[in-house]
Amino acid sequence: MNEESATTSHWLRWTIIVAAVIGGFAAAFFYFLALTPRNEAVSIEFLELERGSTGEPFTVRVSLSNISDKVLQDAVFTLALPDGISFLGQPENQRIREKAVGDLPPGSVNNQEIELIALSGSFELKRLEAKLKYLTAGSTALFEQESHADVSVGEAAANMTLTVPESVISGERFSIQIGYQNNSGGDLKNLRLRLEYPQSFRFERADQKPAKGTNEWDLGVLAKGENRTLTIEGNAVGAAQSFFAFRASLVAEFSAQSYVVGTQSANFTISASPLSLTVEVNNSADYTAKLGDALEYTLKYR
Numbered sequence: 001m002n003e004e005s006a007t008t009s010h011w012l013r014w015t016i017i018v019a020a021v022i023g024g025f026a027a028a029f030f031y032f033l034a035l036t037p038r039n040e041a042v043s044i045e046f047l048e049l050e051r052g053s054t055g056e057p058f059t060v061r062v063s064l065s066n067i068s069d070k071v072l073q074d075a076v077f078t079l080a081l082p083d084g085i086s087f088l089g090q091p092e093n094q095r096i097r098e099k100a101v102g103d104l105p106p107g108s109v110n111n112q113e114i115e116l117i118a119l120s121g122s123f124e125l126k127r128l129e130a131k132l133k134y135l136t137a138g139s140t141a142l143f144e145q146e147s148h149a150d151v152s153v154g155e156a157a158a159n160m161t162l163t164v165p166e167s168v169i170s171g172e173r174f175s176i177q178i179g180y181q182n183n184s185g186g187d188l189k190n191l192r193l194r195l196e197y198p199q200s201f202r203f204e205r206a207d208q209k210p211a212k213g214t215n216e217w218d219l220g221v222l223a224k225g226e227n228r229t230l231t232i233e234g235n236a237v238g239a240a241q242s243f244f245a246f247r248a249s250l251v252a253e254f255s256a257q258s259y260v261v262g263t264q265s266a267n268f269t270i271s272a273s274p275l276s277l278t279v280e281v282n283n284s285a286d287y288t289a290k291l292g293d294a295l296e297y298t299l300k301y302r
Contacts, residue, residue, distance in 0.1 A: 041068035042104075044130050044147035047111075052118040052126075055157035055261025056184050057088050057254055062112045062130050066104040072134040075101040077112055080129040084153070088115035089255030104134070118153045119259055125150040157184035158191070158222065162248045162264040167271035173204065173235050178248050180219070180262075181227035190253040191219040193230065198244035206232045242270040 043065040052058040062079070066072050077099045086092045101110055118126070128151060133144040161179040168174045178195075182188050195215040197203070203214040208230055211218040217230065236244060250262040280298040281287040289295060 041066065041070070041143075042072065042132055042134070042145040043067055044132060044145055046128070046130070046147070046149035049149055049151055051152045051154050052085070052116065053154040053157045053184060054118045054120060054122045055188075055250070055252060055259070057115055057117045058151075060114045060116055060128065060151070062114070064101065064104065064110040064112065064132055066106055066108050069106050070136050071106065072104040072132075073136065075104050075110075075132055075134040077101050077110075078131040078133070079112075079114055080131070081116070082126045082128070084120040084124075085116055085118050085126050085128075085151075086259070088117050089257050091257070092119060092259060101132070115255075117254060117259060118151075119261065121153045122155050124153050126153055127151075155183055156262055158182055158188055158250055158252075158262055160248055160250060160262050160264040162246060162266040164246055164266045164268045167269045168236060170237050170240070170270050171235055173233055176232045176234070176246060176266075178230045178232070178264075179227065180222070180230075180250060182222045182224055184224065186224055188222045188252060189220075191222050192251040192253075192258075193217045193219055194249045194251055195232070196247040196249075197234075198236065198246070200236045200238045200242070200244060201246075202235050202237070203232065204234045206230065236268075236270065238270040240270055240272040244268055244270075 043063070045063045045065070047061040047063050049060060050058040060079075062077070064075070064077060078096060080096050081087070082095075087094055087097055090097075097114070099112065101112075104110060127148055129146065129148045131144055131146045133142055135142060159181055161177075163177040163179070165174050178193065180193070192211075193216070197215060206214075206217075208217055210216055219228070222228070238244070245265055245267045247263065247265045249260050251258050252261045253259075278285065278300045280300070281289070282293075282296050283298065287295075
């Protein structure tokens with residue numbers, strides 16, 4: 001065999017080997033596709049998506065439909081929430097919930113109902129993300145299907161106004177007014193009002209006795225459309241131009257879990273006293289007296 005024939009034979013062998021490897025990969029790929037459920041295997045649909053109001057529970061319903069001809073095995077449903085929305089009865093910062101659904105036979109429908117509460121974001125759209133993970137017969141791969149929907153958050157179920165003077169004189173008594181109103185479609189129960197005072201503030205009295213310390217009140221039931229006002233009196237001591245802030249929070253209890261359903265802040269400053277007073281001795285502000293000196297005190301006020 002001459003050199004040219006040997007080179008041709010070598011090239012031909014490598015061509016056959018490469019073609020066989022590519023063919024093997026192609027066969028495996030198409031076999032994998034045959035076992036993989038298409039996107040249309042599962043339909044995830046949000047049903048009856050209620051408009052949520054800040055501080056008022058609402059319900060989300062999700063339909064999981066197996067529209068394939070295979071059993072979806074060990075299915076797990078997951079719902080992920082954006083900031084500002086929480087699962088009712090769970091801590092505010094919980095953002096994901098998983099629930100085992102089990103097997104979904106072909107043509108079956110599984111409906112999920114989840115109670116949520118919006119805690120912020122009035123007049124915003126909040127995106128909910130649903131996901132279904134599952135296995136199929138003949139495959140160890142985990143598949144998943146996703147869907148999302150936007151829920152509209154309406155006005156707050158209860159709103160507050162916090163009124164304080166713009167400026168007060170150090171040590172002078174002043175009053176704070178907290179107004180609150182029920183804007184929801186029903187009564188609000190187990191409401192509490194919580195105040196955060198600046199360190200310089202000294203509580204003196206309120207027109208309703210606090211339930212805890214000097215900064216927490218049980219408001220009981222606030223009927224639909226009802227509004228009330230709580231007045232607090234106290235004083236603050238500080239240097240002129242000092243800046244202080246009050247913060248009020250409405251707390252509601254649902255499913256044995258407390259949620260802050262509304263907050264409001266207000267600021268005030270310490271103003272200069274309207275009366276200034278200086279004292280001089282023998283016409284000097286820093287006179288040093290000697291034994292036997294006659295002392296003449298002068299009081300100057302403005």
